[in-house]
Amino acid sequence: MAKIMTSGGEALIRALADENVDIIFGYPGGAALHIYDAIYQQDRVQHILVRHEQAATHAADGFARATGKPGVCLVTSGPGATNAITGIATAYMDSIPLVVISGQVANHLIGTDAFQETDMMGISRPIVKHSFLVQKPEEIPVIVKKAFHIATSGRPGPVVIDVPKNLTDPNEKFEYKFPSDLYLRSFALYDEAENTEVKKAVKLLTESKRPVIYAGGGAINSNAAEEIYEFGKLMGCPVTNTLMGLGVYPASDEQYVGMLGMHGTYEANMVMHEADLIMAIGARFDDRITNNPNKFGLQAKKIHIDSDPSSIDKIINVDVAMTGNAKKVISQINKELKTLNFDNKKFDSWMKKALQWRAEHGLNHNMLNQKNPGDIILPQQVIQSAYKATDGKAFVTSDVGQHQMFAAQYYHFNEPRKWINSGGLGTMGFGLPAAMGVKFAFPDETVACITGEGSIQMCIQELSTCGQYGLPIKIINLNNRALGMVKQWQDMQYGGRYSSISYEDSLPDFIKLAESYGHVGIKVEKLSELEAAMEECFALKDKLVFLDVYVDPDEHVYPMLKAGGDMSEMFLSKTEKTFE
């Protein structure tokens, strides 16, 4: 075979193509110009021009969450790199595979405070799984290969490749070789669990009286939905998903008790509190789940499956720890369970108890409608309406705040990878660019971005990108004219002193704004108009629609765990709570 001679810039793009990357999100600039010239001269990798580097990382992130494949973005040095930081941290906190390529000033300028120089390796170090500073152009294909392997294997995460400009010089060619094998010294990966641990876990499961399955983002990352469903059916016990795990167990299933944690359902939190066995699958006992860890699951034995050994015994000590791939470990457990003559009827009364909790204080849609006498729209009703209009089948991205929690509570996800949100870092501005990434991955699917008038303004410039590439995303803006979640905390804990949450007089006219970018804007202020507007929004198949819905500015998200309490201590409404 003839030798392929490439420059560093060409090698970089060719290596991406050889890694089966067909789309990258980015923004050009001085240090990345050689790379952009290489992009121009090929057609295997499509480049999407965003309007801000933060959006490039979120779009790549949304693409990764929806597809399970790594997302890729390309930014220039200095401000390009620093603008990407929020998106890298977002992906890091949620264990999302990203490869972020940043241009760097030429080698001889590094350390001189050159124009657009910043120490990207140093700035990104605490928020990456790993990072590479390219030192020789010949090593670019190997570094790309390593970066993809590290980003996608084990517990996924973002990897940065920082490329000094002189190493991508189009005049310096070398032989391109894409490696078929990779050598990484002591890069431990965990696959199946030890059989003895599987047996121990199954013993605890079958001997328990009140077990609960608690599945999180790791279950989605390892594509374990089918196995977890089978496991749920073998156990016949309550199943709850974390904010990051929504959809990994179908919300429509009778054993599903909803999301747990800070704004989890009453029944999910009660099940967790009263359980005598907690089975955590790809979930990390985050503080939004456990509330006070010293009061968490005191009656329960715990089993923990995680691909990252450092997640085990970090917050909560467990009885059986299984480091491995959730999909494979659950298969092992299912296999073992099936060899036993295990009758899950013994959990019937426990399951009944969970349903009784739901009947008492569950999210009650009808109650919502009754509670609302006038034409004021409750934010929950908007989510219900969107759910109805999309038949529950849309990809839903969200930003951060009340609208995010309402979406998580009221849009019932039956499949994994349909719910795309920044759970760990809680990044406002994530929703719209993430929706772009999803739409590029699934052009024929409905993609909705549920947001608020605060969050949407953090990456509103991407309306331009959506126009350029014709992305018919549905933006559903729960407009309460204030930073709702902050306002809720100020109501509940700061005596209603509304510090810096209001901008009502200076909000843009979102309808005109959307129209100025060539999109459609629809404003809804009355409940009686909501359903028709929602239907129109989703019926306009090839248009981006900005649905600006004026919702009750005083609504709070409930249930809400009491700070420092256990999981049974919840505020249920403005007037009801479960504790003294």
Add this chain to the structure above:
Amino acid sequence: MNHIALLMENQPGALSRVIGLFSQRGYNIDSLSVAPTQDETLSRLTMTIAEEGADINQILKQLYKLVDVVMVQNLSEADALTLELAIIKLNKTKADVEGFLKNYEFEREILDEKDNYTVFKVLGDTQEIENLLSELKKEEFLEVTRSGTLGMTKGNESLATNDQTKISYD
């Protein structure tokens, strides 16, 4: 006090990842020594963590998770040798210093001296060095530098580097 031995890739940036982990996760390093080994692709570190109640297992797991970290071991849980070198400069005469050192069993050597100062080295256990330093008065010191603890396990075992992990894509 915990002593941790660690082998890592001898690569630019590897040390900053290890050190960064400590500040990022809220742990304190009391001493750190690092240098290449007989295999020039590897550096070896010994770290001392004095903090009471530090979750050493969590620290070990977080360290091992770093891609550049090849192997990590808690020497305090093994039968291990630890050793530290200190160079001490005092405003005392050689005779005074020798008199003072009589009470200790350190390997020691006077390196430099005149009428109004003496520089000497001591080689020994970290705790013993700390005891020695605490016996001296503040105004007697000119300066002190310490290597940080170095350590390895006794016996014929070594902090092994696993063979490179080969990942095939066929």
